[in-house]
Amino acid sequence: MPSHNRWVIFSQARARRPSDFKSKSDPNPNSNNQSECPFCVGHEHECAPEIFRVPADSTSDWKIRVIQNLYSALNRELNFPNFPSDSSHCCGDMAVSGFGFHDVVIESPVHPVHLADLSPAQVGDVLLAYKTRIDQLRTFDSIKYVQVFKNHGASAGASMSHSHSQIMALPVVPSAVSARIESMKEFFEQTGKCSLCQVGRDDLLIDESTHFLSIVPFAATFPFEIWIIPRYHSTHFHELDSDKAVDLGGLLKLMLVKMSLQLNNPPFNFMIHTAPLQVNPSQVPSTHWFLQIVPQLSGVGGFEMGTGCYINPVFPEDAAKVLREVFQI
Amino acid sequence: MPSHNRWVIFSQARARRPSDFKSKSDPNPNSNNQSECPFCVGHEHECAPEIFRVPADSTSDWKIRVIQNLYSALNRELNFPNFPSDSSHCCGDMAVSGFGFHDVVIESPVHPVHLADLSPAQVGDVLLAYKTRIDQLRTFDSIKYVQVFKNHGASAGASMSHSHSQIMALPVVPSAVSARIESMKEFFEQTGKCSLCQVGRDDLLIDESTHFLSIVPFAATFPFEIWIIPRYHSTHFHELDSDKAVDLGGLLKLMLVKMSLQLNNPPFNFMIHTAPLQVNPSQVPSTHWFLQIVPQLSGVGGFEMGTGCYINPVFPEDAAKVLREVFQI
Ligand SMILES: Nc1ncnc2c1ncn2[C@@H]1O[C@H](COP(=O)(O)OP(=O)(O)O[C@H]2O[C@H](CO)[C@@H](O)[C@H](O)[C@H]2O)[C@@H](O)[C@H]1O
Numbered sequence: 183m184p185s186h187n188r189w190v191i192f193s194q195a196r197a198r199r200p201s202d203f204k205s206k207s208d209p210n211p212n213s214n215n216q217s218e219c220p221f222c223v224g225h226e227h228e229c230a231p232e233i234f235r236v237p238a239d240s241t242s243d244w245k246i247r248v249i250q251n252l253y254s255a256l257n258r259e260l261n262f263p264n265f266p267s268d269s270s271h272c273c274g275d276m277a278v279s280g281f282g283f284h285d286v287v288i289e290s291p292v293h294p295v296h297l298a299d300l301s302p303a304q305v306g307d308v309l310l311a312y313k314t315r316i317d318q319l320r321t322f323d324s325i326k327y328v329q330v331f332k333n334h335g336a337s338a339g340a341s342m343s344h345s346h347s348q349i350m351a352l353p354v355v356p357s358a359v360s361a362r363i364e365s366m367k368e369f370f371e372q373t374g375k376c377s378l379c380q381v382g383r384d385d386l387l388i389d390e391s392t393h394f395l396s397i398v399p400f401a402a403t404f405p406f407e408i409w410i411i412p413r414y415h416s417t418h419f420h421e422l423d424s425d426k427a428v429d430l431g432g433l434l435k436l437m438l439v440k441m442s443l444q445l446n447n448p449p450f451n452f453m454i455h456t457a458p459l460q461v462n463p464s465q466v467p468s469t470h471w472f473l474q475i476v477p478q479l480s481g482v483g484g485f486e487m488g489t490g491c492y493i494n495p496v497f498p499e500d501a502a503k504v505l506r507e508v509f510q511i
Numbered sequence: 512m513p514s515h516n517r518w519v520i521f522s523q524a525r526a527r528r529p530s531d532f533k534s535k536s537d538p539n540p541n542s543n544n545q546s547e548c549p550f551c552v553g554h555e556h557e558c559a560p561e562i563f564r565v566p567a568d569s570t571s572d573w574k575i576r577v578i579q580n581l582y583s584a585l586n587r588e589l590n591f592p593n594f595p596s597d598s599s600h601c602c603g604d605m606a607v608s609g610f611g612f613h614d615v616v617i618e619s620p621v622h623p624v625h626l627a628d629l630s631p632a633q634v635g636d637v638l639l640a641y642k643t644r645i646d647q648l649r650t651f652d653s654i655k656y657v658q659v660f661k662n663h664g665a666s667a668g669a670s671m672s673h674s675h676s677q678i679m680a681l682p683v684v685p686s687a688v689s690a691r692i693e694s695m696k697e698f699f700e701q702t703g704k705c706s707l708c709q710v711g712r713d714d715l716l717i718d719e720s721t722h723f724l725s726i727v728p729f730a731a732t733f734p735f736e737i738w739i740i741p742r743y744h745s746t747h748f749h750e751l752d753s754d755k756a757v758d759l760g761g762l763l764k765l766m767l768v769k770m771s772l773q774l775n776n777p778p779f780n781f782m783i784h785t786a787p788l789q790v791n792p793s794q795v796p797s798t799h800w801f802l803q804i805v806p807q808l809s810g811v812g813g814f815e816m817g818t819g820c821y822i823n824p825v826f827p828e829d830a831a832k833v834l835r836e837v838f839q840i
């Protein structure tokens with residue numbers, strides 16, 4: 183029976199993971215029991231093994247910890263059965279219990295401090311922790327794509343309220359990623375230009391920093407969706423250096439604060455959309471990484487699940503105006 | 512800027528629609544104010560125009576009403592601007608404020624009665640109301656695909672708690688539909704058989720009726736996802752006749768009741784996956800409609816949004832076992 187081009191990871195380990203949200207529909211994401219949070223400083227022994235911490239030589243004064251996910255959706259053992267070793271693409275009809283890595287980035291040692299509360303330099307350090315981990319993961323030939331993402335708030339899928347993000351290293355390039363790379367390549371072939379180097383429609387611009395722009399994308403799938411795009415051409419997120427990380431940290435923080443102020447502190451996800459690790463050299467000129475932020479406002483219904491088409495009740499230029507106009511922070 | 516193969520309908524009308532759920536995260540979908548529900552019998556004047564009712568000649572004793580959606584995502588005027596009239600496919604880079612129809616099916620005259628509470632014949636009547644409306648909609652040459660779906664409960668996207676479903680008639684074939692049809696065609700070309708006529712793995716079977724099977728699909732995207740599949744080869748849902756509608760009504764009701772008992776009355780969506788209206792004759796032997804039911808249990812996070820890949824913590828055979836084993840109703 184064809185699975186209709188959907189890739190599924192079956193992971194029974196995931197069924198056992200706890201949730202420190204009282205209920206998924208709990209409107210208050212901070213109403214959990216902090217004293218039992220394994221991500222808090224002093225509870226390190228309740229976590230899966232640490233990969234590294236920032237600063238590297240810190241003890242109980244760590245700022246960031248990158249740890250294994252205790253309920254990993256992927257299996258670190260390379261010879262895991264069921265994995266079709268020759269597939270470098272994620273094509274239909276594949277139900278994989280897959281090889282890969284699944285890590286958690288604890289963004290702050292203390293429970294009530296969220297990413298948006300950190301300074302630009304501290305947010306930059308979180309971004310550099312992603313980069314450091316990706317640099318480790320890309321030494322594995324069998325890892326084809328790394329997805330960095332953040333879930334904030336129960337209705338954005340978070341099971342833990344302590345500020346964190348996740349890094350998943352996959353043995354295949356997901357089909358949504360291939361489709362994006364392909365779509366960017368088509369734009370390049372038609373225009374001779376990189377689609378994201380071209381961005382600059384004033385009415386969609388929210389803000390800019392030295393090295394980055396933040397916009398509402400032209401065909402925003404979700405209301406108030408935000409993209410942060412490097413102003414320089416860059417294929418992979420892991421090309422980020424320390425200077426640019428602080429600059430991006432400032433703009434990311436600003437977007438999260440604006441979103442929180444204008445949209446009443448919504449649950450949100452962010453995803454880093456980068457190129458596959460072994461990118462085809464012909465795709466380098468057209469492929470440009472970006473960070474997508476999606477506040478969870480309206481939810482998704484049967485129409486979107488059935489068709490893959492989205493209904494967006496807010497025009498991108500109106501969303502950009504609302505996010506631009508928030509008072510200076 | 513490419514929209515990366517996502518089709519988006521911008522609809523400002525949708526921003527104004529009310530919600531009778533106190534909050535999207537309200538755990539109790541019945542805690543709304545019934546006396547103000549426009550879908551209840553006696554409140555017909557608060558609704559957008561009626562298309563038809565069942566029985567056709569009923570007055571205040573109607574059982575089902577098919578009405579226009581007051582906050583339609585689509586525009587009934589054919590010459591609506593922005594619509595690329597030559598596209599019969601929904602391909603990337605398209606942001607459409609589109610032509611089409613958007614209807615609501617009120618499944619019961621009274622507020623507390625949900626679809627699963629109706630008799631098999633009454634559920635069959637709801638299914639026949641879908642068919643009747645699709646038969647009207649397919650007389651329009653410009654309508655390419657009809658999506659029937661149901662949202663039940665706030666976290667499945669429902670804004671109204673009164674039992675209802677929706678019918679959207681689209682001027683394009685959504686890309687997810689094309690991909691499904693293509694994937695079924697590939698299976699047929701490889702095996703000489705229709706993929707859904709072949710279904711019958713005992714460990715994935717939940718139940719069966721005279722004309723239908725219910726299974727957990729082999730590569731279930733979501734935990735406890737259920738497919739109801741006709742045992743006879745059928746390309747379009749609207750081929751359903753009255754006998755088969757009662758039979759399907761019984762099996763659909765049974766699945767909803769089992770899901771409610773075993774999974775603690777979860778919010779859910781169902782979608783009818785049928786063929787495009789003007790299906791290519793070469794695709795008829797491989798294309799088989801089915802009804803997909805998805806309980807909303809775990810939510811979706813940044814990984815799924817970023818990659819289009821899903822993590823399912825429940826193996827399909829385990830889900831089928833749980834749904835099979837519920838005591839006879
Ligand atoms: N008086 C009246 N007369 C006629 N119609 C009336 C009406 N009052 C309300 N309506 C309509 O009734 C419908 C009820 O639909 P649902 O509760 O299934 O979810 P809704 O469409 O709001 O959004 C969910 O489903 C859509 C489609 O999947 C998603 O885009 C969205 O995010 C999700 O919340 C609404 O579409 C609304 O416009």
Ligand SMILES: Nc1ncnc2c1ncn2[C@@H]1O[C@H](COP(=O)(O)OP(=O)(O)O[C@H]2O[C@H](CO)[C@@H](O)[C@H](O)[C@H]2O)[C@@H](O)[C@H]1O
Nearest residue numbers: 220228229230251252253333339340341342810812813814
């Ligand atoms: N003591 C410990 N040590 C190490 N790790 C620990 C731990 N206790 C918990 N964890 C891990 O911490 C992670 C916290 O992640 P999130 O809160 O962002 O969402 P989660 O991954 O649960 O699921 C959301 O995101 C995923 C991916 O998008 C979706 O599949 C899912 O539906 C959605 O709810 C979990 O993955 C959990 O396994």
